[in-house]
Amino acid sequence: MSLTASLAAIGRPVLAALALIGRLALYAFETVTHLLRPPFYGREFLHALVQIGWLSLPVVGLTAVFTGGALALQIYAGGSRFNAESVVPSIVAIGMTRELGPVLGGLMVAARVASSIAAEIGTMKVTEQIDALVTLSTHPMKYLTLPRVLAATLAVPVLVGVGDAIGIMGGYLVGITRLDFNAAAYLKNTADFLETWDVVSGLIKGAVFGFIVATMGCFYGMHSGRGAQGVGRATKSAVVAASVLILAANYILTELFFSA
Amino acid sequence: MIELSDVHKAFGSNKVLRGVNLTIPKSTSMVIIGGSGTGKSVALKCILGLVTPDRGTITLDGQDVTKGDRDAFLARFGMLFQGGALFDSLPVWQNVAFRLLRGSLKRPKAEARDIAVEKLRRVGLKSETADLYPAELSGGMQKRVGLARAIAAEPEIIFFDEPTTGLDPIMAGVINELIREIVTEMGATAMTITHDMSSVRAIADNVAMLHDGVIKWTGPVSRMDNSGDPYLDQFIHGRAEGPIEAVR
Ligand SMILES: Nc1ncnc2c1ncn2[C@@H]1O[C@H](COP(=O)(O)OP(=O)(O)OP(=O)(O)O)[C@@H](O)[C@H]1O
Ligand SMILES: [Mg+2]
Numbered sequence: 127m128s129l130t131a132s133l134a135a136i137g138r139p140v141l142a143a144l145a146l147i148g149r150l151a152l153y154a155f156e157t158v159t160h161l162l163r164p165p166f167y168g169r170e171f172l173h174a175l176v177q178i179g180w181l182s183l184p185v186v187g188l189t190a191v192f193t194g195g196a197l198a199l200q201i202y203a204g205g206s207r208f209n210a211e212s213v214v215p216s217i218v219a220i221g222m223t224r225e226l227g228p229v230l231g232g233l234m235v236a237a238r239v240a241s242s243i244a245a246e247i248g249t250m251k252v253t254e255q256i257d258a259l260v261t262l263s264t265h266p267m268k269y270l271t272l273p274r275v276l277a278a279t280l281a282v283p284v285l286v287g288v289g290d291a292i293g294i295m296g297g298y299l300v301g302i303t304r305l306d307f308n309a310a311a312y313l314k315n316t317a318d319f320l321e322t323w324d325v326v327s328g329l330i331k332g333a334v335f336g337f338i339v340a341t342m343g344c345f346y347g348m349h350s351g352r353g354a355q356g357v358g359r360a361t362k363s364a365v366v367a368a369s370v371l372i373l374a375a376n377y378i379l380t381e382l383f384f385s386a
Numbered sequence: 387m388i389e390l391s392d393v394h395k396a397f398g399s400n401k402v403l404r405g406v407n408l409t410i411p412k413s414t415s416m417v418i419i420g421g422s423g424t425g426k427s428v429a430l431k432c433i434l435g436l437v438t439p440d441r442g443t444i445t446l447d448g449q450d451v452t453k454g455d456r457d458a459f460l461a462r463f464g465m466l467f468q469g470g471a472l473f474d475s476l477p478v479w480q481n482v483a484f485r486l487l488r489g490s491l492k493r494p495k496a497e498a499r500d501i502a503v504e505k506l507r508r509v510g511l512k513s514e515t516a517d518l519y520p521a522e523l524s525g526g527m528q529k530r531v532g533l534a535r536a537i538a539a540e541p542e543i544i545f546f547d548e549p550t551t552g553l554d555p556i557m558a559g560v561i562n563e564l565i566r567e568i569v570t571e572m573g574a575t576a577m578t579i580t581h582d583m584s585s586v587r588a589i590a591d592n593v594a595m596l597h598d599g600v601i602k603w604t605g606p607v608s609r610m611d612n613s614g615d616p617y618l619d620q621f622i623h624g625r626a627e628g629p630i631e632a633v634r
Contacts, residue, residue: 165489250473254469255472255473255474257436257467257471258471258473259473260434260435261436262460262484262485263461263485
């Protein structure tokens, strides 16, 4: 392969990736601008709130309870190596609220919500329902995208908060049944060491992740290719993009919140 | 009056429209015929701005359709999509009354529903249909719901993409009559795509035939049978032999 050919082989995907990031950013920006311009579709928003928030509770709760329990076991095992078993309650609480609650919650919502949004909007796209919306004087961004993005941005922090509480409870249950912690001492230890910022930083992460999940779902749905295959590809891309962006955003936010 | 001049549209290397020129006078009914895949649906979507032409201009009453207030422009149109394009998350009556439930034409829910039921009746659907979901309807029923939605807000200009495909002959006759009525009684401008020659005769004031990306023939329906155009003749008589290659 000649030098120019190999450079082109590297350059093309890089350019394509940059172009994609640009389009994603523009799409996200356009979504936000619709927040300021009526009309607003309240019913669609409430519907999205139920779909994204309420119906995600079981999956987020289950994820959290098992994670909290496993975390307690691991920290106990690790802590016992230098006689620091007593840190279990506080580390479980900090680990859940700062990192695992928002990240795992965000990833579960990405799996559940980004996929369903992308599939729904993608199907609407390939069956010309999006075109029909336009001819009925209804802006697809306002009617489909904004309600979902807004609902996810508001609902995911709440899910994360609930997940935090359930995760801490999972750690507590494991702590008192398997690790011989005293119940009152466990709770006191948790409460004493947990700071407001631990929780709030996790909720802010949740809001960002919610925004990412719904935006990816809508973006890939709206840009779905033709036919069932197009919808399948859109769904896959939405979940992958949402998950990767959540992890990347998590690192950046953690840097911002906690470094130095 | 709608005027297309020199409209081009290609999808990748597939040059679909290659210089379409067509005029649809106000309050008349234009029927577009042409082979499958020649770009009839694309032409309608170009007018509505759902597909952006690569070249050429489209004007409505002398105004370029790409300029000016888009909401006001779209409010004048109704469109029946070839595949129905019903919103499957909404019951039938909310599909029909979609425009009447939101935006500038918004009215009380009960009134919107009454209008929807009345439009459904006009396309031969019973009021029980109103509360079903699109997925619960047959193909022909979905098509008629799409038709009811297109006419629900009584637009000035209505596009029908194959309104009678998939309907039984009697129902097709009812729909043809309805379209004719909308044009003559309400003074609407209609543009219909159809493959059904009896529909063409029932609906059209003028006929245009799209072939090879251009309008091969256009004229009043009365001149269709003795146009002397070999393409049109082959098409309306459905002959396999002729200038249009049937098997490619
Ligand atoms: N969004 C699109 N992307 C790529 N190609 C398209 C798109 N829409 C239409 N085409 C192509 O344009 C051509 C014309 O399509 P169109 O739907 O206008 O045909 P038609 O004349 O309406 O045919 P029919 O009578 O079968 O409905 C086809 O070759 C189709 O593959
Ligand atoms: Mg078509």
